[in-house]
Amino acid sequence: MNRELLLLGLLRHKDMHGYELHEFINRDMAFCTDIKKPTAYNILQKMAESGWVTEIEEQDGNRPPRKVYQITSEGEQVFQKLLRENLQQHHQARFTDDIGLAFIDAIPSEEAILLLKKRRAILQHEFDVLNRPHSKAHSRGGMKLILEHQRRHLQAEIDWLDDVITRLTKEDI
Amino acid sequence: MNRELLLLGLLRHKDMHGYELHEFINRDMAFCTDIKKPTAYNILQKMAESGWVTEIEEQDGNRPPRKVYQITSEGEQVFQKLLRENLQQHHQARFTDDIGLAFIDAIPSEEAILLLKKRRAILQHEFDVLNRPHSKAHSRGGMKLILEHQRRHLQAEIDWLDDVITRLTKEDI
């Protein structure tokens, strides 16, 4: 239901068509979700069937018509409910990167150290990118919170990875 | 491919049947992955088709026969490759919990604070559970690393959430 929350939240600000929503999400919100285009259209269609949004065919010049989505008052109520649910819950994070760690004793620790140092370089690079001055879309309210969250998370990852590398170096796993 | 890595890694230790693999993953590795039963069987079947594992029908008493999976030498090579890939990469974490934060200005900050305090209590509880003495399955090598990772991550989450709550309290979003 978090994808629904996201789409409704964006539609509250302004009416948008599917492609526009997808573009925004994949440009400005890539760090918190990952909705592919057909998935976005699928969710929009279902929300239209549920009456949370309305589809309005719009003709722009002589381009083929496109469907503009508008949140309904029922959709607004659902948004308010989903938002409250989201804020008061916590979903355990699953790190797919961890799976390899479970089997780290299957390779020589010198090699493991080299591989993890490579991972660390990637992490550091992402951290640096995140600390670069950011776009307009990211400078308002909630977005800043989310960016700060990513920053904190990446810092914790780097600290942890350094710790793992140190322990491997001391053969103290 | 990380699910494949996980299943192959477990089969390296001993031959297992599908249900056994699924049970182990959902009991002892729930904090790093989330493979449903039919998904596990599906992956095992595909790995059998690829020659990474062999299926052997086994009769236990007069129970219906079941398929025991055994890693092949080709499977071992794939495991070694996947493990190295996994260790040297980093996958950006996506926090679905963040989506609500993006729209936090849609509700009064007093209410948001209450909701986030509830979230914090859940987080704290998970942190406490994680710090309780853990099972045998979790006390060996790689597993300890992963638990430590979760612990660090949860600590960072709590710190961040406290920061958000403080900022909201000061109306400084």
Next chain:
DNA sequence: TCCTGATTAGTCATTATTGACTATTCAGAA
């Protein structure tokens, strides 16, 4: 003994997700 609920083991029909494709428009170069 018989019954009940839990455990073991797996399947299958339905949903969800996505890679790959179509088709139009537009901006600029040749």
Next chain:
DNA sequence: TTCTGAATAGTCAATAATGACTAATCAGGA
């Protein structure tokens, strides 16, 4: 003006994932 590559807008067939189901066995109590 004609061509080319990028941007816009969306669809669809194929794959992946899962909820709900089946079915046997077992442990223990009535």
